[in-house]
Amino acid sequence: xxxxxxxxxxxxxxxxxxxxxxxxxxxxxxxxxxxxxxxxxxxxxxxxxxxxxxxxxxxxxxxxxxxxxxxxxxxxxxxxxxxxxxxxxxxxxxxxxxxxxxxxxxxxxxxxxxxxxxxxxxxxxxxxxxxxxxxxxxxxxxxxxxxxxxxxxxxxxxxxxxxxxxxxxxxxxxxxxxxxxxxxxxxxxxxxxxxxxxxxxxxxxxxxxxxxxxxxxxxxxxxxxxxxxxxxxxxxxxxxxxxxxxxxxxxxxxxxxxxxxxxxxxxxxxxxxxxxxxxxxxxxxxxxxxxxxxxxxxxxxxxxxxxxxxxxxxxxxxxxxxxxxx
Amino acid sequence: xxxxxxxxxxxxxxxxxxxxxxxxxxxxxxxxxxxxxxxxxxxxxxxxxxxxxxxxxxxxxxxxxxxxxxxxxxxxxxxxxxxxxxxxxxxxxxxxxxxxxxxxxxxxxxxxxxxxxxxxxxxxxxxxxxxxxxxxxxxxxxxxxxxxxxxxxxxxxxxxxxxxxxxxxxxxxxxxxxxxxxxxxxxxxxxxxxxxxxxxxxxxxxxxxxxxxxxxxxxxxxxxxxxxxxxxxxxxxxxxxxxxxxxxxxxxxxxxxxxxxxxxxxxxxxxxxxxxxxxxxxxxxxxxxxxxxxxxxxxxxxxxxxxxxxxxxxxxxxxxxxxxxxxxxxxxxxxxxxxxxxxxxxxxxxxxxxx
Numbered sequence: 001x002x003x004x005x006x007x008x009x010x011x012x013x014x015x016x017x018x019x020x021x022x023x024x025x026x027x028x029x030x031x032x033x034x035x036x037x038x039x040x041x042x043x044x045x046x047x048x049x050x051x052x053x054x055x056x057x058x059x060x061x062x063x064x065x066x067x068x069x070x071x072x073x074x075x076x077x078x079x080x081x082x083x084x085x086x087x088x089x090x091x092x093x094x095x096x097x098x099x100x101x102x103x104x105x106x107x108x109x110x111x112x113x114x115x116x117x118x119x120x121x122x123x124x125x126x127x128x129x130x131x132x133x134x135x136x137x138x139x140x141x142x143x144x145x146x147x148x149x150x151x152x153x154x155x156x157x158x159x160x161x162x163x164x165x166x167x168x169x170x171x172x173x174x175x176x177x178x179x180x181x182x183x184x185x186x187x188x189x190x191x192x193x194x195x196x197x198x199x200x201x202x203x204x205x206x207x208x209x210x211x212x213x214x215x216x217x218x219x220x221x222x223x224x225x226x227x228x229x230x231x232x233x234x235x236x237x238x239x240x241x242x243x244x245x246x247x248x249x250x251x252x253x254x255x256x257x258x259x260x261x262x263x264x265x266x267x268x269x270x271x272x273x274x275x276x277x278x279x280x281x282x283x284x285x286x287x288x289x290x291x292x293x294x295x296x297x298x299x300x301x302x303x304x305x306x307x308x309x310x311x312x313x314x315x316x317x318x319x320x321x322x323x324x325x326x
Numbered sequence: 327x328x329x330x331x332x333x334x335x336x337x338x339x340x341x342x343x344x345x346x347x348x349x350x351x352x353x354x355x356x357x358x359x360x361x362x363x364x365x366x367x368x369x370x371x372x373x374x375x376x377x378x379x380x381x382x383x384x385x386x387x388x389x390x391x392x393x394x395x396x397x398x399x400x401x402x403x404x405x406x407x408x409x410x411x412x413x414x415x416x417x418x419x420x421x422x423x424x425x426x427x428x429x430x431x432x433x434x435x436x437x438x439x440x441x442x443x444x445x446x447x448x449x450x451x452x453x454x455x456x457x458x459x460x461x462x463x464x465x466x467x468x469x470x471x472x473x474x475x476x477x478x479x480x481x482x483x484x485x486x487x488x489x490x491x492x493x494x495x496x497x498x499x500x501x502x503x504x505x506x507x508x509x510x511x512x513x514x515x516x517x518x519x520x521x522x523x524x525x526x527x528x529x530x531x532x533x534x535x536x537x538x539x540x541x542x543x544x545x546x547x548x549x550x551x552x553x554x555x556x557x558x559x560x561x562x563x564x565x566x567x568x569x570x571x572x573x574x575x576x577x578x579x580x581x582x583x584x585x586x587x588x589x590x591x592x593x594x595x596x597x598x599x600x601x602x603x604x605x606x607x608x609x610x611x612x613x614x615x616x617x618x619x620x621x622x623x624x625x626x627x628x629x630x631x632x633x634x635x636x637x638x639x640x641x642x643x644x645x646x647x648x649x650x651x652x653x654x655x656x657x658x659x660x661x662x663x664x665x666x667x668x669x670x671x672x673x674x675x676x677x678x679x680x681x
Contacts, residue, residue: 068417099454109453116420117453121444127413128445134414135421138361138399158440161410168405323455324489325597326513 014285017059017217019294021051021273024075026302027084031074031091034306035252040091044105047075049247052272053178054079056220057146060228066114066132066145068125071106073118076148080115082108088305094312101315102323123156125149126175130162133171133237144172144231146224152183154198155191163205163237170236174227175207177241178214184250185258202239214242215270245270340540342524345499346388346464349506350426352544354396357424360510363402363411364428364464368393371403385430386466386525408438412463416446416515419461424510429465432519433476435484446515447490461515464506468521468568469618469666474657480619482566485517486596486628492516492549493595495567498527499540501593504547512549521568521618552599554606558588561612561676564603564629566592569616569648569667576672585676595625600632607633611642614675616667621649643679648672
């Protein structure tokens with residue numbers, strides 16, 4: 001792993017990035033607890049360990065840019081500015097949730113933030129990203145589409161079709177690969193013929209690509225900034241591979257029986273939040289007191305989200321039939 | 327397959343293909359958010375340097391002339407990449423564009439089902455009604471051209487199975503134009519199934535009035551409504567797309583024998599006009615259901631269940647279905663002829679119901 005890349009000059013930016021990553025972490029730790037208590041059903045896919053990617057990306061994305069994601073998207077939604085209360089309520093399946101309790105953890109959506117949804121079939125969101133970009137280009141709008149996907153999606157046909165279409169049509173898409181090295185429980189070198197450095201596949205589609213340290217929020221931020229600049233010239237898509245690691249299982253249902261705990265220990269040393277704290281303290285962009293203040297603030301936000309979700313009503317029963325058709 | 331497409335076709339003789347084409351052109355004129363995408367919908371993408379443009383106009387010429395008229399941004403030739411471009415249409419629709427995409431043959435759904443059944447069908451619901459998907463999928467269907475197992479299906483039931491999709495099947499040039507326009511204007515994903523054997527037909531003879539012509543001005547045929555194509559009192563024949571033509575032909579024969587058949591042209595498979603079906607069956611007390619799709623778990627079996635559950639007390643005989651056998655579609659013309667519903671099979675079914 002590389003050391004953290006060059007610091008941003010502005011102190012408040014540091015605080016924001018740190019607060020954002022800590023919020024995602026605490027939110028998910030609490031969600032995991034709520035899942036164990038039966039408050040959250042279905043599948044819950046935690047982003048713990050990968051927070052630097054969502055945080056770095058969203059810190060430079062414009063409000064008009066579109067975001068499309070997969071089923072491990074709490075972090076993306078939070079970093080995009082969706083209200084933690086509304087997200088937690090959706091996880092609880094409550095009427096006040098972002099999708100009125102119809103979607104759950106895997107299907108967050110917020111058109112007002114151009115957060116165009118979490119999709120839970122691996123690879124299924126990629127063609128949608130192409131379409132959002134096509135619409136933006138057709139309307140001559142200055143928008144970029146940021147599409148998140150994992151290393152598992154790279155082996156789906158939809159990934160390749162989307163890369164090809166975005167490139168032949170020169171569409172404003174940033175393909176943001178979060179390579180956490182495991183597609184469910186299968187190691188990337190056993191599932192991808194090209195090995196674990198996946199960004200090489202972009203060459204086949206003449207899409208410029210870069211690999212960054214996904215545990216370094218500043219590196220992700222910088223890479224996204226560069227990609228945005230390039231995409232906004234109208235020269236077509238860009239591919240970024242962020243190398244990362246999920247500290248938890250594929251979902252809460254996964255006992256993680258497929259990797260050595262020493263591997264996790266090794267990656268924990270790269271914890272994006274802890275690493276960033278060290279630098280922030282060293283560079284004196286944040287004091288111990290401020291750090292505690294952020295921690296307390298984040299804690300309060302998450303507690304308030306839980307309370308809101310707990311106290312919110314279940315969906316009205318006749319809404320079962322609503323929204324089948326527009 | 328060759329399609330008659332005389333530019334000088336008289337207004338009264340406008341074909342099914344021309345009807346679809348005219349609806350597309352008119353909707354594109356009235357609404358700049360309508361775009362068309364598909365494989366060779368214009369044709370010869372990238373060969374304008376050689377003077378080629380609009381070389382295909384769609385494999386069945388449904389989109390002929392739209393490319394030169396509206397330009398390549400609105401009439402977009404795609405790679406052979408159905409999951410990619412149909413998924414892209416879903417994404418574009420989520421922003422409010424009204425994409426019309428051609429799935430060249432319905433069997434190709436196999437490579438893009440994820441985008442149609444997991445995304446298009448479900449997004450409005452799973453995102454709590456926060457996004458609309460005004461997407462239209464045109465697809466070509468049907469037996470009768472020796473196109474074998476993968477290019478001859480109708481697969482209505484695949485799509486009607488999924489809540490969130492609307493499915494319509496025009497039976498003649500008039501309903502083709504009106505349903506095409508209705509599909510484009512609809513805020514939900516609509517699949518319009520076009521049968522190969524209907525494409526070249528001009529006046530389908532479906533209406534009892536001989537003066538029937540396709541109006542030039544835009545109009546819609548409402549989605550979700552069946553049409554009584556022929557009124558009668560002795561038995562109800564239910565048709566879907568091309569089998570409506572067969573039902574009408576059968577009804578003409580039956581008339582000679584003094585049997586007065588009513589023909590329900592279903593037009594819309596989803597949502598389905600159960601009321602029209604049931605009131606017809608309650609009136610005639612007998613029903614023959616025709617469907618070119620595979621017989622198991624089909625629209626025909628759904629209709630049969632509907633009638634049995636909701637109109638049992640009115641029936642003088644059990645509902646009868648006329649469908650293909652439960653086999654893939656054969657290539658050999660000798661075998662293919664045996665396969666689909668025919669007028670003769672419908673007549674035999676009517677006789678058995680009347681006995």
